[in-house]
Amino acid sequence: MPVLFFDVGATLADVSVAADGSLTLQPRPRVVEVLDSFAQVRKGIVSDPGPTTTARENAAAALEAAFGGRFADEALVHWGAKDSRAVFDDAVTSAGAAAGDCVFVGEDPGERAFAREAGMRTAAHPVFTLAAVEGRPVYWARMEAPQDRAPAGPEAVADLDEVVPVHVASDRLVLAMATARGVRAVEQSGFAVDLRGHVEETSAFLVRDDRPVSVPEAFAQASASSRATAETAMRAAAAFAFVLAELSGSRPPVSSLGPAPGGVYIAAAAGLPVENVHIPGARPGHIERLLPDPALVSRPGQALAERFAAAFAPGAPSQDTVDAVRAAVTPSAVRAHVARISGVDPLVEDGPFTVRSRDASSADNERVVDALAGRLHALGLQVRRHTFTWRGHRLSNVEAELAGGASDAVVLVTAHLDSTGAEGEFFDSAGRPRPYDPAVDPAPGADDDGSGTAAVMATAECLSSLVASGRTPARGLRFVLFNAEEQGLVGSKAYARAAAAAGDDIAGVLQMDMIAGFRGGTRTMEIHAGSLVPGPVAGASDTLADLVAQAGAAVAPDFTVQQLTGAADPAVGRSDHASFHERGWAAVAVCENFFDDTRPATGTRQYHRPGDTLLDSDHDTDYAASIARTVAVAALTLAGL
Incomplete structure (x- = not known):
């Protein structure tokens, strides 16, 4: 027995x-x-x-x-x-x-x-x-609807015995864990199954490769779909070859799980530092950790997203709300929060400790979590920590909520609290280059994403002052700071998965990821609503982006707003909002002019470097406060204030 x-x-x-x-x-x-x-x-x-x-x-x-x-x-x-x-x-x-x-x-x-x-x-x-x-193996499995038939839909693999999805790429493709018994059930549902090796002690990742791909001349006369298939296969092969070379000293090596949206799926043995692999020219957020979840394909947010897109008409924000935001979300308030969590000022006022790094592997990370949770609790919000494990580290997302009056739905205002200095240059005592060591190397992360974290905190302070003046939101407001974003969206993936399991009714997610980087020129904010997830999430996210743009006109009229949407959005899958798209909820990411490569960027040049400090010439708290005010007004308006 x-x-x-x-x-x-x-x-x-x-x-x-x-x-x-x-x-x-x-x-x-x-x-x-x-x-x-x-x-x-x-x-x-x-x-x-x-x-x-x-x-x-x-x-x-x-x-x-x-x-x-x-x-x-x-x-x-x-x-x-x-x-x-x-x-x-x-x-x-x-x-x-x-x-x-x-x-x-x-x-x-x-x-x-x-x-x-x-x-x-x-x-x-x-x-x-x-x-x-019973001693039966579990496999990584690509489950794909054949092109010559109507797609069965990812819901065809929901609740099947011994099948657990880890990523839904489209209506035709699901990456999953499955036994042979599960495979037989999937095949009976109309999917073709391609087994890619045993799961054992491995995890799955999606690695995107932004390098251009040249399709061979032999495909010049081929159909568009054939050329697209060839490009997808070539991109996947190039991405996997790069990852394999970077981790060549590791045993066992990584294995390919086949083409993925914009790159390749891989399986990596426990402890392999996949998140430290940086493909040349890759845009931020090119590695995504995939988490198993039997309920992944159900997308619980879809019904609400559909109603949101159909019924919600963004109106001009209340002048009282605009005034309250202008009074509370100021450059000095944003600067004070960034200073505390990036090491310029003590983490706790008049305390002895200053932060060196918020990297998920750093001891400072937990101290910052404690301080942020304490500040939110002092505002009268209901604070919870959502704990999870990454590489042996017990980490926490921080959540603080004020319940609404007439609606069970909540509005999420979010950012990620962790940082990294992995793109910096580090040397040993003999002057030889060495890898980034999060245990000892600085990662102040003042812009990425100290600025977004500061904006969340300032918005929470604004809400607290509104409540103190007697105003109550119709919808609940929830402030969430995610951990381990730099390790492939780990914290937000765990949070969104838990929210789905708990049946949370989420009206919309407003994520801020880097809002203080500004080199000069046109003051621009990017609003990213694009998603590869099929269904109403795309339309609902576009509607949410419209609300943010309208808020920007009220509090940041000197800004140029770039609304990016659809599969071509350069931030698709690359920040914490994507974890909510995956579940069907409306979500946008708001940032400095950083992702969009159609024009010269004006965002920070210190991305993932020790130079990402409050004192860096690219760090502009006036600029950050304008974007923070925009998101605050949008969130409060969506909550009925």
Whole structure:
């Protein structure tokens, strides 16, 4: 008889932490169904809620509240770090069974690798628990509707047994994890399936390659679709060759999962630094980490997006709202927030500590999370931290919400709180070039994305002052600061996945990613609504972009506004708004003149470098405040203020 051990965070449930430290676990889709199918099998936990006794007690209480009696054998519950095989050896010992009869189910490939070292079998998702018990492999699978028939639609693979999507490229193509049993079910739904190797201890990524592709002369007389297919295949091959060369010293090497939108899908073994691979000429955000989710193809935001696009008519913002925003979202307010989180001023007023880096691998990252959460809590907002794991680091997104009055829908104002200096030049003590080391190297990230984070904080302060004056929004307002954006949108992917599982009704997402970089010339802001996701999300995002543009006319009339949309939008899939497009919600990204390459850019020249500081000549807080005011007015207007 097998003994099953489950990771908690992301695998069994999405985790949020309240201001008082209490935990709430929201079970992930299909998890309870899986657990109940093993009702007669001994089940345990291997998870790391933190080193303190209080953290473990809170985790135990939340586990019982969410899964009521399904993990009743306390001897099989193991709280502890999963940075070696030790906790897995302990789990095997507690089971009183052979290691090969124990199964660890966990999303993190590094943790699965340690479990394998301890002799356990592993599953990358609860859906594959039975497959692990029976010793059946799980594959990376491309599921594609043949061109000679009408597309079956990605929903054809929803809820199929032993199939878990990780990316929906189009109505015709889904990348997924699947067993042979799952493959047979997909094929019966009308999709052709191309297996691309075992999942085991790997993760999937989408790597985009922006370099031009020259299609051979042999395709000169071919149809447009044939030329497009050839270009797609050539781009994928070029991108994979570059990644393989950059990671050539790694074993096992990465493997190709075939062409993806704008590049290639790859599978990489646990610990491979895929996010550090920079293809020459690639625009920002060219690497996207893909997360498994059985509910991915359901796109819960679509119904609301469809209603939003059809019924919402942007009107001129209230003069009272414009005045409140002008009073609260000022250059000095934006500068003060950037100064604290980029190391110019102490992180906490009159405190001794200044930030060196907000990199996801830096110890400073957690300190910044604490400070931002504290400031938002002081504004009277309901603050939660949404925790997740990346490469052994326990990270948090920060969420602060004010509930609305007449509507359950919420408006999200967002940015990413982490930074990186990976594009800088670093040298060892002998003067030789060396790679960026986030543990010691500076990554102030004043523009990317300290400016967006500051704008979110200033908008929250503005809302707090409006509420204090007696005004109440019709829709809720939620301020969210994502972590690990620089590692492939990891934090926003985890957040959007959890929001979908919780059934959140999101009216729109306004993301700010780099709003302070300005070298001079025409003052321009870019509004990116483009998405590759089919369905009403595109129209709804365009409508949301119209609202932002109208707000800009009210508070930043000296700006030129560039609205970019459709598949040709250069920011498609490249900032945190894309994680919400993936779920069907309306979302836009607002930034400085940085992504659009149809004219000379005027954004920062210090992108991902240690020179991205508040004191850099390209950093302009007046410019940032104008964009921040634009988004603040749009958000407050959408919320009914």
